[in-house]
Amino acid sequence: MNIHPTAIIDPGARLADDVTVGPFAVIDDKVTIGRGTKVGAHAVIRPFVEIGEDNEIYQFASIGDLPQDLKFGGEESRLVIGDRNRIREFCTLNRGTKGGGGVTGIGSDCFLMAYAHVAHDCHLEDNVIIANAVQMGGHVHIGEYAIVGGLTAVHQFVRIGAHCMIGGASAVSQDIPPYVIAAGNRTELHGLNLIGLKRRGFPDESLSALKSAYRLLFRSGLTIKEAVERVKAEVVQAPEVVNLLGFIASSERGVCR
Numbered sequence: 001m002n003i004h005p006t007a008i009i010d011p012g013a014r015l016a017d018d019v020t021v022g023p024f025a026v027i028d029d030k031v032t033i034g035r036g037t038k039v040g041a042h043a044v045i046r047p048f049v050e051i052g053e054d055n056e057i058y059q060f061a062s063i064g065d066l067p068q069d070l071k072f073g074g075e076e077s078r079l080v081i082g083d084r085n086r087i088r089e090f091c092t093l094n095r096g097t098k099g100g101g102g103v104t105g106i107g108s109d110c111f112l113m114a115y116a117h118v119a120h121d122c123h124l125e126d127n128v129i130i131a132n133a134v135q136m137g138g139h140v141h142i143g144e145y146a147i148v149g150g151l152t153a154v155h156q157f158v159r160i161g162a163h164c165m166i167g168g169a170s171a172v173s174q175d176i177p178p179y180v181i182a183a184g185n186r187t188e189l190h191g192l193n194l195i196g197l198k199r200r201g202f203p204d205e206s207l208s209a210l211k212s213a214y215r216l217l218f219r220s221g222l223t224i225k226e227a228v229e230r231v232k233a234e235v236v237q238a239p240e241v242v243n244l245l246g247f248i249a250s251s252e253r254g255v256c257r
Helices: 194-199 204-218 224-234 240-248
Strands: 032-034 049-051 062-066 078-081 092-094 103-106 180-183 188-190
Touching: 049 062, 062 194, 078 092, 078 240, 092 103, 180 224, 188 194, 188 204, 194 204, 224 240
Parallel strands: 032 049, 049 078, 062 092, 078 103
Antiparallel strands: 180 188
């Protein structure tokens, strides 16, 4: 291990042999850190945090502190971070609460830019990009490959679907369907994230089906219930369309249109 002599590491922390810890970093008891992870100067990692391999945690990040939830009663809960994530300066990631299942989760290959806040019980899937100063309420779920623009505020319990893009300085108060672009205060949809989908190799037949589904769901003037029935009857049921319909059906906060 490459640990700076000014770092403070509790004897109960478990660090892999090649972990790097910078000056004045603090790592508490009941912390596990996997191989190849680097912890920057003045970063603080609180108890009940599990960090995977090859992560980069930059200076002054706060990892796994108590939830900012008045219902939190001091119960044991966790923050679990996967592999190959980059967590930049002054990010704050809180651990979970009993009411949210007890776990805040970050997948693998995510990029959290400076000053981002991941609240209690949030879950970020793999390959998510969170730009500077994004602020999440509790229980937010963000699907894989989603991109959230800087200075965006995300209401608690909101879901952001996979492969979508949220414009900067947005206010997200309802669920954002997968595969779309959304922006504004409050957010409105602005079409499919076609450039992103093409870059990730989505086939032409899936993009065509998504275009047809999008027009019916969000541009036809139909109610959601009516539009869903039309999509089921008239649009090729590509896996992406099925996923989109399933997301809408499971929404509890309502879907942004």
